[in-house]
Amino acid sequence: MEKKAHVISILVHNKPDVLARIAGTLGGKGYNIDSLCVNTTTQNDISKIVMTTAGSQATVTRIENQLQRLVDVISVDDLTNVESIYREMVLVRLNLTTQNSETVKKAIDMNKWKVIVSGDKYVIVEITGDKTQIDFSLARLEPLGITDITRTGLIALKLED
Amino acid sequence: MKLKGTQILLEVLKEENADIIFGYPGGTVLDIYDQLYKSDLKHILVRHEQGAVHAADGYARATGKVGVCLVTSGPGATNTVTGIATANMDSIPLVVFTGQVPTSLIGNDAFQECDITGITRPCTKHNFLVRNIEELASTIKEAFHIARSGRPGPVLVDLPKDVMATQTDYDPANIKFRNYEVAHKPAPKKMANVFDMLQAAKKPLIMTGGGVILGKASEELTHLSRKYQIPVTGTLMGLGSFPGSDGLWLGMLGMHGTYYANMAISHCDFLLAVGVRFDDRVTGTIETFAANAKIVHIDIDPSSINKNVTVDLPIIGDTKATLKDLLRFLEEHHYAQDAVSRKTWLDEIDEWREKVPLTYCQNDEIIKPQYVIETLHKLTKGDALITTEVGQNQMWTAQFFQFDRPNSFISSGGLGTMGFGLPAAIGVKCAFPDKHVVDIAGDGSIQMNIQELATAAQYNIAVKIVLLNNGYLGMVRQWQELFYEKRYSHTDMTYAPDFVKLAEAFGIIGLRATKPSEVETVLKQGLSVHKPVLMDFRVSREECVYPMVRPGESISQMTLGSREIIN
Ligand SMILES: Cc1ncc(C[n+]2csc(CCOP(=O)(O)OP(=O)(O)O)c2C)c(N)n1
Ligand SMILES: [Mg+2]
Numbered sequence: 001m002e003k004k005a006h007v008i009s010i011l012v013h014n015k016p017d018v019l020a021r022i023a024g025t026l027g028g029k030g031y032n033i034d035s036l037c038v039n040t041t042t043q044n045d046i047s048k049i050v051m052t053t054a055g056s057q058a059t060v061t062r063i064e065n066q067l068q069r070l071v072d073v074i075s076v077d078d079l080t081n082v083e084s085i086y087r088e089m090v091l092v093r094l095n096l097t098t099q100n101s102e103t104v105k106k107a108i109d110m111n112k113w114k115v116i117v118s119g120d121k122y123v124i125v126e127i128t129g130d131k132t133q134i135d136f137s138l139a140r141l142e143p144l145g146i147t148d149i150t151r152t153g154l155i156a157l158k159l160e161d
Numbered sequence: 162m163k164l165k166g167t168q169i170l171l172e173v174l175k176e177e178n179a180d181i182i183f184g185y186p187g188g189t190v191l192d193i194y195d196q197l198y199k200s201d202l203k204h205i206l207v208r209h210e211q212g213a214v215h216a217a218d219g220y221a222r223a224t225g226k227v228g229v230c231l232v233t234s235g236p237g238a239t240n241t242v243t244g245i246a247t248a249n250m251d252s253i254p255l256v257v258f259t260g261q262v263p264t265s266l267i268g269n270d271a272f273q274e275c276d277i278t279g280i281t282r283p284c285t286k287h288n289f290l291v292r293n294i295e296e297l298a299s300t301i302k303e304a305f306h307i308a309r310s311g312r313p314g315p316v317l318v319d320l321p322k323d324v325m326a327t328q329t330d331y332d333p334a335n336i337k338f339r340n341y342e343v344a345h346k347p348a349p350k351k352m353a354n355v356f357d358m359l360q361a362a363k364k365p366l367i368m369t370g371g372g373v374i375l376g377k378a379s380e381e382l383t384h385l386s387r388k389y390q391i392p393v394t395g396t397l398m399g400l401g402s403f404p405g406s407d408g409l410w411l412g413m414l415g416m417h418g419t420y421y422a423n424m425a426i427s428h429c430d431f432l433l434a435v436g437v438r439f440d441d442r443v444t445g446t447i448e449t450f451a452a453n454a455k456i457v458h459i460d461i462d463p464s465s466i467n468k469n470v471t472v473d474l475p476i477i478g479d480t481k482a483t484l485k486d487l488l489r490f491l492e493e494h495h496y497a498q499d500a501v502s503r504k505t506w507l508d509e510i511d512e513w514r515e516k517v518p519l520t521y522c523q524n525d526e527i528i529k530p531q532y533v534i535e536t537l538h539k540l541t542k543g544d545a546l547i548t549t550e551v552g553q554n555q556m557w558t559a560q561f562f563q564f565d566r567p568n569s570f571i572s573s574g575g576l577g578t579m580g581f582g583l584p585a586a587i588g589v590k591c592a593f594p595d596k597h598v599v600d601i602a603g604d605g606s607i608q609m610n611i612q613e614l615a616t617a618a619q620y621n622i623a624v625k626i627v628l629l630n631n632g633y634l635g636m637v638r639q640w641q642e643l644f645y646e647k648r649y650s651h652t653d654m655t656y657a658p659d660f661v662k663l664a665e666a667f668g669i670i671g672l673r674a675t676k677p678s679e680v681e682t683v684l685k686q687g688l689s690v691h692k693p694v695l696m697d698f699r700v701s702r703e704e705c706v707y708p709m710v711r712p713g714e715s716i717s718q719m720t721l722g723s724r725e726i727i728n
């Protein structure tokens with residue numbers, strides 16, 4: 001069966017160990033979590049987890065069912081099959097040297113990257129977008145010499161209920 | 162009303178109709194035990210915490226109620242893990258209370274601290290660490306609710322010592338907790354589908370499992386089968402959900418199932434599987450399992466659907482309510498089986514039944530284990546609650562004791578835990594003091610929780626142990642005989658205690674039979690006294706459980722000892 005990336009949105013009761021339960025359930029059954037984002041919703045006691053995992057449709061259905069069994073899980077939604085928007089954020093630090101600072105500044109202007117902090121020795125840029133946009137920017141950032149990078153996991157939102 | 166945590170615990174237990182606790186004290190639960198001392202709640206002091214959980218489990222399986230245990234923190238808590246995992250695999254409702262070090266010490270590696278909620282996360286339905294007294298009453302209520310709702314399971318509640326010593330207002334009328342009960346949703350379209358499939362079927366078959374017992378749906382299932390003359394086979398966990406003495410019963414299917422049940426599975430064209438999860442011990446190779454059949458699968462747990470076997474029509478729902486819906490639908494739409502084709506199908510099954518019946522050879526010299534079980538059935542007229550250990554003893558019991566009622570066969574199916582039978586029997590006997598409660602045991606397994614004989618002796622819990630003593634870890638030896646050219650690596654158990662003397666040392670009665678002619682006498686004697694009895698039956702050492710499906714083979718290919726039947 002064809003393996004592909006699935007984005008799963010999970011609503012949970014915001015209990016101390018709910019994340020451990022979810023990670024444990026999937027890890028213990030041999031499923032991989034590729035990325036994970038967690039935060040509260042408009043209700044403090046309910047959190048949303050957006051998780052990406054790769055697998056066949058059957059595997060992902062099994063993952064959904066296993067998650068549904070958890071007492072603290074309210075709902076599980078595979079966003080891959082419905083229209084949704086996706087965003088990810090990347091923070092990148094580039095070190096500036098006398099040799100590269102001109103090239104870096106030019107690239108920043110050209111690509112309209114958002115600079116968050118800029119100093120004499122480094123600059124930190126923020127990139128937000130969907131996977132294609134992030135990949136596109138990273139391909140251009142890499143030759144400039146990335147010294148550190150942090151990516152959030154993918155977040156997603158359904159267009160309609 | 163202001164109450165201490167320990168008092169609240171006992172109050173809520175009373176409200177939840179918990180009438181017995183199986184437990185073992187220690188430092189972090191001293192306050193709770195002090196409260197118990199002043200209370201009239203019944204407590205059975207086991208000799209090992211694993212025994213406490215199995216006893217509560219046996220109690221739960223026999224009564225359908227939630228079993229309750231209480232143990233201390235650290236080693237007391239870790240000793241419960243095998244018991245909890247056993248209950249979890251078989252979906253048995255339990256609430257296990259563990260003591261915990263005071264909240265201020267949690268995380269400090271304090272004396273007898275252990276992260277028991279972390280350890281049991283993968284083997285409980287849910288668990289809780291109660292962090293403050295305000296949550297205590299609602300958490301305990303919620304624990305009971307979770308344990309028994311939906312697909313049942315064990316719930317652990319970790320109780321820090323300081324929380325239990327704190328006071329708070331307790332108002333039983335005002336305890337709020339989340340409700341997980343899912344209302345039953347009838348699915349008329351699916352019922353119509355089943356109707357059509359059944360109408361088209363010439364060879365329909367029902368497969369019943371533990372979910373029918375847990376869902377208290379035996380009556381509906383039996384009615385469905387008898388009314389429309391649909392034969393029934395069952396999994397190990399399903400034994401008793403359909404009367405074993407009924408002509409429509411084909412016995413257990415799977416690795417040690419009957420030839421005729423496995424042939425029926427292989428040849429049926431419609432399979433109604435109720436409350437099963439298609440374990441690999443049941444299906445054999447997946448590709449050939451019920452290969453000619455349209456499969457309808459009724460289960461309360463969506464994660465059981467299409468997990469192992471891909472089915473044509475899944476129906477997610479409570480087994481009892483769904484079978485009721487189905488019965489009503491069939492009746493309202495005047496389903497009537499085609500008498501001719503149904504007779505042909507039942508005749509075909511009877512031919513298989515005659516060709517390879519469940520059988521064994523009893524001579525005058527050596528006791529056959531199957532004979533002991535058949536004699537036990539005869540003497541009790543089947544009116545007994547039977548627990549088993551794990552191994553050949555368990556399979557022979559499943560094959561040769563006819564279970565006519567649900568909740569009467571009590572065995573660790575999913576985890577296959579040796580040492581389950583004796584403490585489970587103690588729990589069962591506590592619930593049904595006037596019934597025969599018998600642990601059909603193996604000599605290996607019985608030694609795993611033998612200390613519980615002291616529990617039985619102390620409270621005079623008159624369980625009967627029928628020990629099928631073959632001097633081997635028999636089931637493992639059988640695999641070594643069949644698949645490892647008789648290299649009996651570490652399965653010889655001849656170095657064992659004298660079980661009769663051991664029984665006497667524990668203060669219970671010990672009896673022994675070494676010849677077939679003694680079997681009935683010993684059983685009669687053992688069953689007639691109101692004391693715990695251990696009966697040591699010296700049985701044929703290298704008897705194998707047949708028929709057998711070799712691992713990795715289709716269930717239609719059964720090994721029958723010397724005769725091979727391949728279809
Ligand atoms: C706790 C545990 N350890 C190991 C096993 C593996 N095992 C399954 S059956 C068996 C042999 C059981 O021997 P005995 O109790 O004498 O029963 P018999 O098969 O001889 O009837 C063993 C070791 C198990 N099921 N449970
Ligand atoms: Mg043995």
